[in-house]
Amino acid sequence: MTGPDHVAPIEARVAAIEAILVEKGLLDTAKLDEIVQHFEEDLGPRNGAKVVARAWVDPEYRQRLLAAATAAIAELGFGGPEGDHMVVVENTPAVHNLVVCTLCSCYPWPTLGLPPKWYKAPAYRSRAVREPRLLLAEMGTVITDDVEIRVWDSSAEVRYLVLPQRPAGTEGLSEEALAVLVTRDSMIGVERQLTT
Amino acid sequence: MTGPDHVAPIEARVAAIEAILVEKGLLDTAKLDEIVQHFEEDLGPRNGAKVVARAWVDPEYRQRLLAAATAAIAELGFGGPEGDHMVVVENTPAVHNLVVCTLCSCYPWPTLGLPPKWYKAPAYRSRAVREPRLLLAEMGTVITDDVEIRVWDSSAEVRYLVLPQRPAGTEGLSEEALAVLVTRDSMIGVERQLTT
Amino acid sequence: MDGVHDLGGIAGFGPVEWTPDEPYFSEEWERRAFRLGLGGTGIAGANGGMFRHSAERMDPAQYLDSPYYEHWLTGVTTLLVEAGVVTAEEIEERAGGPFPLSRPDRGRPTDTPTDDRTEARFGVGDRVRVRKWHPLGHTRAPRYVQGREGVVVRVDGAANVPDAEAHGGGFVKNPIYSVRFASRELWGEGGSDGEAVHVDLWECYLEEDA
Amino acid sequence: MDGVHDLGGIAGFGPVEWTPDEPYFSEEWERRAFRLGLGGTGIAGANGGMFRHSAERMDPAQYLDSPYYEHWLTGVTTLLVEAGVVTAEEIEERAGGPFPLSRPDRGRPTDTPTDDRTEARFGVGDRVRVRKWHPLGHTRAPRYVQGREGVVVRVDGAANVPDAEAHGGGFVKNPIYSVRFASRELWGEGGSDGEAVHVDLWECYLEEDA
Numbered sequence: 001m002t003g004p005d006h007v008a009p010i011e012a013r014v015a016a017i018e019a020i021l022v023e024k025g026l027l028d029t030a031k032l033d034e035i036v037q038h039f040e041e042d043l044g045p046r047n048g049a050k051v052v053a054r055a056w057v058d059p060e061y062r063q064r065l066l067a068a069a070t071a072a073i074a075e076l077g078f079g080g081p082e083g084d085h086m087v088v089v090e091n092t093p094a095v096h097n098l099v100v101c102t103l104c105s106c107y108p109w110p111t112l113g114l115p116p117k118w119y120k121a122p123a124y125r126s127r128a129v130r131e132p133r134l135l136l137a138e139m140g141t142v143i144t145d146d147v148e149i150r151v152w153d154s155s156a157e158v159r160y161l162v163l164p165q166r167p168a169g170t171e172g173l174s175e176e177a178l179a180v181l182v183t184r185d186s187m188i189g190v191e192r193q194l195t196t
Numbered sequence: 197m198t199g200p201d202h203v204a205p206i207e208a209r210v211a212a213i214e215a216i217l218v219e220k221g222l223l224d225t226a227k228l229d230e231i232v233q234h235f236e237e238d239l240g241p242r243n244g245a246k247v248v249a250r251a252w253v254d255p256e257y258r259q260r261l262l263a264a265a266t267a268a269i270a271e272l273g274f275g276g277p278e279g280d281h282m283v284v285v286e287n288t289p290a291v292h293n294l295v296v297c298t299l300c301s302c303y304p305w306p307t308l309g310l311p312p313k314w315y316k317a318p319a320y321r322s323r324a325v326r327e328p329r330l331l332l333a334e335m336g337t338v339i340t341d342d343v344e345i346r347v348w349d350s351s352a353e354v355r356y357l358v359l360p361q362r363p364a365g366t367e368g369l370s371e372e373a374l375a376v377l378v379t380r381d382s383m384i385g386v387e388r389q390l391t392t
Numbered sequence: 393m394d395g396v397h398d399l400g401g402i403a404g405f406g407p408v409e410w411t412p413d414e415p416y417f418s419e420e421w422e423r424r425a426f427r428l429g430l431g432g433t434g435i436a437g438a439n440g441g442m443f444r445h446s447a448e449r450m451d452p453a454q455y456l457d458s459p460y461y462e463h464w465l466t467g468v469t470t471l472l473v474e475a476g477v478v479t480a481e482e483i484e485e486r487a488g489g490p491f492p493l494s495r496p497d498r499g500r501p502t503d504t505p506t507d508d509r510t511e512a513r514f515g516v517g518d519r520v521r522v523r524k525w526h527p528l529g530h531t532r533a534p535r536y537v538q539g540r541e542g543v544v545v546r547v548d549g550a551a552n553v554p555d556a557e558a559h560g561g562g563f564v565k566n567p568i569y570s571v572r573f574a575s576r577e578l579w580g581e582g583g584s585d586g587e588a589v590h591v592d593l594w595e596c597y598l599e600e601d602a
Numbered sequence: 603m604d605g606v607h608d609l610g611g612i613a614g615f616g617p618v619e620w621t622p623d624e625p626y627f628s629e630e631w632e633r634r635a636f637r638l639g640l641g642g643t644g645i646a647g648a649n650g651g652m653f654r655h656s657a658e659r660m661d662p663a664q665y666l667d668s669p670y671y672e673h674w675l676t677g678v679t680t681l682l683v684e685a686g687v688v689t690a691e692e693i694e695e696r697a698g699g700p701f702p703l704s705r706p707d708r709g710r711p712t713d714t715p716t717d718d719r720t721e722a723r724f725g726v727g728d729r730v731r732v733r734k735w736h737p738l739g740h741t742r743a744p745r746y747v748q749g750r751e752g753v754v755v756r757v758d759g760a761a762n763v764p765d766a767e768a769h770g771g772g773f774v775k776n777p778i779y780s781v782r783f784a785s786r787e788l789w790g791e792g793g794s795d796g797e798a799v800h801v802d803l804w805e806c807y808l809e810e811d812a
Contacts, residue, residue, distance in 0.1 A: 008489030014421045016486035032427045102400035114416045120460045123405035130401040149587045156592035157551045204699030210631045212696035228637045298610035310626045316670045319615035326611040345797045352802035353761045395614040404605040457663035524790030580734030
C-alpha cells in the first residue's frame with residue numbers, strides 16, 4: 001500500500017501543481033485570491049446570526065424566511081455560491097433540526113462561511129444520520145426523548161440553515177443584541193439552547 | 197488524525213508487547229513457535245491438491261467429499277483449526293465457485309495453509325461479492341456468461357474448498373501426477389482451467 | 393459509487409473532534425488547495441459533478457486519513473492529469489516525490505435521463521422508494537437510502553443530474569425532492585423512534601412506492 | 603458493527619494485488635504478531651468473537667491502510683490493555699512511541715439468544731430474510747445482506763453466537779445456515795444475472811420471509 005511516508009509532503013504537492021499551472025499561464029492566483037479573500041472577510045456565521053435575529057423580531061420576515069429562504073436572506077444582503085438554494089428549518093419545542101452532508105461537505109457559505117473541520121470529518125458525517133441523539137448528547141446538547149430530531153442531509157442543491165428558538169428572557173433586547181447570542185452551532189443544529 | 201508518521205514502528209510495537217508479556221511470565225514463545233512451525237511446515241495447498249486429486253480418481257471418495265468434507269479430508273490426514281467444518285463446492289461446466297471472507301480472513305488452513313495477502317486485502321473482499329465475473333476476468337480467469345458464478349462468503353464456522361474440474365487429457369495420469377496440476381488459486385476459485 | 397466517502401451510518405469513527413471556532417484555513421497549503429480547487433476544475437474542463445467524483449475516487453484509506461483539503465488537491469490534480477493539462481511525471485518531479493492521484497473513473501452516464509424534465513412527478517405526501525442501483529460512478533443518492541421507502545416533504549426546482557454530468561452525459565435537468573425516512577426504515581432495529589432523516593434526491597433516483 | 607471491515611460491495615479499492623505465491627510471513631514481525639495472536643487472546647481472557655471484534659474496532663483509516671497482521675497486533679494488544687494485563691503507558695514506553703489501540707467496545711449482548719438451541723427451524727429451500735438491526739457491536743451478518751431475502755441451501759450444525767460471545771453474553775449455541783442471495787437482490791440494478799452469493803448465517807440473524 002501507499003504509505004504516507006513515501007509521499008511528497010502536502011505542501012510540496014500543492015506548490016508543485018500550482019507552480020506548473022502558473023507557469024503554463026493557466027492559473028491566475030491573484031484573481032482567485034480576491035475571491036478567497038472575499039470568503040474569508042465577508043462570509044461567516046455572523047451573517048446567519050443577523051438572519052436569525054431578524055426572524056425573531058419580525059414575524060413577517062420569519063414567514064418569508066420559512067417560505068422562501070433564499071430571497072429573504074438576500075434582503076439582508078447575503079447570497080452567492082453555496083447559498084442560492086436556501087431552506088430554513090425551524091426548531092420548536094417539539095422539533096430539533098440537525099444539518100449534515102454525509103457525502104461531502106455541503107454547507108451554506110454566505111450565511112455560515114466555510115465549514116469547520118469536524119463538519120467535514122467522518123465521525124460527524126457517519127453518525128449524524130444514524131444516532132443523532134447520542135451524537136448531540138456527546139457534544140453537550142441533550143435533546144429529550146419527547147423532542148423529534150429531524151436530520152437534513154444536504155445531498156443536492158439546497159443548503160440548510162437551522163432557525164433556533166429565541167432564548168427566554170430576551171424580550172427587551174434589540175435585533176443587534178439578539179444577533180450576538182446566535183452561534184454557528186445553533187444554526188447547524190449541534191446546539192439547541194442559546195444563552196443570554 | 198493519528199498519522200502513521202507519529203506512531204512507533206510496527207517492529208517496535210510487536211517487540212514491546214511481546215517483551216512485556218514474556219517478562220510477566222505470561223507468553224511462552226517457544227511453545228507457540230512449535231505451533232507456528234507446524235503451520236509453516238505441514239499446512240498448505242499441497243494438502244488440498246491431494247484431496248482434489250483423490251476426488252478425481254476415486255468416484256466414491258468424491259461422493260464422500262461432497263457429502264461430508266471434514267471426514268473425507270481427515271481420511272488423508274488433514275484437519276485441525278480452521279478446518280474442522282469443511283464444505284467442498286464442485287465446479288461443473290455450468291457452475292463456477294469462488295470463496296471469499298468479506299468480514300475478515302477465514303480460510304481453510306489445513307488444506308490451503310494461511311491465506312495470501314490479497315485474499316485478506318480490501319480489493320478482493322469488497323469486489324468478490326459485488327462483481328465476481330469482472331474481478332475474475334481482471335485476474336485472468338474469464339468465466340463466460342453461460343456459467344453461473346456462486347460466491348461463498350465464509351462468514352460463520354464453515355471453511356470452503358473448491359473442487360476444480362479435472363483437466364481434459366489427463367486420463368493416463370496417476371493420482372500423484374494429478375495433484376501436481378492442482379493450484380491454490382483453483383481451490384479458492386480465482387482460477388478455473390487447470391493446465392497439464 | 394458505494395465508496396468510503398458515502399459515510400452515512402458507517403460505524404467506528406469515534407467522537408466528533410469539535411472545535412468552537414477555527415480559521416477557514418489552519419495552514420497556508422489549505423488556502424492554496426482551496427484556491428486551486430476554485431480555479432483548477434475549469435482549467436481541466438471539468439464540472440462540479442466531475443470535481444466531486446474526483447475526490448470520491450481517491451484511495452479509500454487516503455480519503456479517510458487525509459485532511460479535508462487534501463481531497464481537493466488530489467481530486468483537482470487528478471482531473472488535470474486526466475485532461476492532459478499536466479502529466480503525473482511532471483508533478484511528481486516538481487513535488488520531489490510521489491503524488492498520489494485518484495483511481496480511474498468507472499462511471500458511465502447510463503440509467504440517467506437524457507432529456508430535461510422540470511415538471512415534478514411527485515407531490516408532498518407521496519410515498520416513494522429510492523432506486524437500488526449502486527452505480528459504479530458518481531451519484532448523490534447515498535447508499536443508506538437506496539432501496540428504502542420515504543415520504544416527499546418538499547418539492548424543489550429542477551437541477552442538473554450529477555450522475556450524468558460527472559460522466560459525460562451532459563447537463564440534464566430533473567426535479568429534486570426532500571424525502572423523509574424514518575430512522576427505523578433506514579437502520580431497522582438499530583434505529584430510534586423520534587428520529588427522521590431527510591435526504592434531497594433527484595426524481596430519477598425515485599420510484600413510486602406501490 | 604457497520605464498520606469498514608464489513609467490506610462486501612464497498613467500491614474504490616482498485617485491482618487485486620495478486621501474487622502467485624508468497625511466504626506466510628514476509629517479515630519477521632508478521633510471524634511474531636501471528637504468534638502473539640495465538641497466545642495473547644487467551645492471556646487477555648478473551649474469546650474468538652472478542653478477538654475478531656478487537657480488530658473491527660480499529661480506527662477505520664488504520665484498518666484499511668495497515669498490513670493484515672497489524673490488525674492482529676492492534677486487536678490483541680487492545681484486549682490485553684482492556685483486561686488490565688498491560689497498560690497503554692507501559693507498551694508505549696517500551697515501543698518508544700505511540701501505539702495506536704482500537705476504539706472502545708460499543709457492543710452489548712442484546713437481541714441475541716440466551717439459551718442454547720440446536721434444532722434447525724428452517725430447512726433447505728426455505729425463503730428467509732436477514733434481520734435488519736445494524737448492531738453497534740460484533741456480528742457475523744454482513745451489512746450487505748441485512749434486510750435482504752434469500753433461500754436456505756444448507757443447514758449446518760449449531761455453534762456459539764458470535765454477537766453474544768463477543769460482548770459478555772457467553773457461549774450460546776444456535777443453528778447455522780448457508781443462505782443464497784441473488785446478485786440483483788443484493789445490488790439491485792447494479793447486480794448481475796447468473797451470479798449468486800451464499801452467506802453463512804446464524805438462525806438468530808434470520809426471519810421467516812412471509
